[in-house]
Amino acid sequence: MFRAKYRYVFVRCFPRDVKFDKSEIWKAIISNLQYLVGTLGYADVNPYLVKIQKDLDGLVIRCNLKQVRTLVAAIALVNNIEGERVALDVKKVSGTLKALVKKLN
């Protein structure tokens, strides 16, 4: 039976002292992804903002295993959020959420 395989990507803002709402960062990533690959490409990537209990100073995004590079490219293209110049760094990529959180600690 077909089972979708995912990758979990941990993203953090640079500079660290700038604090944004997670939804604003998510919007910026989604906008860039749609510009980069279009609606069909977006569907292939299938990004999803993971909500986790643990307090991390970044975002965890889930995407399809084969399209992780597309998502990372879209993340790298983000250069401003709410008019402020920032960079988004991909800090970790992992196959399971549990392993990702473990690696981050």
Add this chain to the structure above:
Amino acid sequence: MGKRNFIDFWIRPPDLKVAMEMCKRASDLGYSALVVETSKNMLEELKSSTKEYGLELYSKVVVSAKSRSDILKAAAKFRHSYDVLTVSCLTRSAALVALRDGRIDTVAFRPNGFMNFDRHMLSVMRNPIELALVDVISDRVVLQKMRGIVRLIATKNLSIIFSSCASSPVEQRGPFETSCILNVLGLNFECSLDALSTIPSNILLRNRAKLTGKMVQDGVWLV
């Protein structure tokens, strides 16, 4: 195969303070060497103040060329004093000369200059092409042109270098992110990694050897 050493082939800090911040960020992102477009004095100061980051720093000069004579003059003037000589072409005729001249290290294609690449240029190309990440980040329309260049180069398996061309730490990105952008533009992932590691490192190794006198001619080393 050993671990790759990633090189950011072009940063252009406006002053020493920003340059130090950029070195720190590059070290955090996982680069092992930086090529800095700056004066010789500032590079020496930078080298002494950023030893703790373990980065190798190289000097670079970028020349904007309109004609053949601009390129020949620049090659004669700067070749023996800088580690890397890059020509940013403003016209097609200048691009054709720069792509062939053995003294030029890379030919930069930027949106404010000449950014059309055709099959004739592809056939005479000897030097690697350099594309800048900052152009993609700041201007989305450039993506389309860059994709055309990358696809043409990918068909012939020629060399390409992808550098950040950053003037502040916010414009710098990690090697994995940068190679993912190249991958999305149409280059296969191994070649994308080569564009940030093997190709620039070979140029730097060759030029350092020439400047220190270890390499007399291409392929002739003093041992």
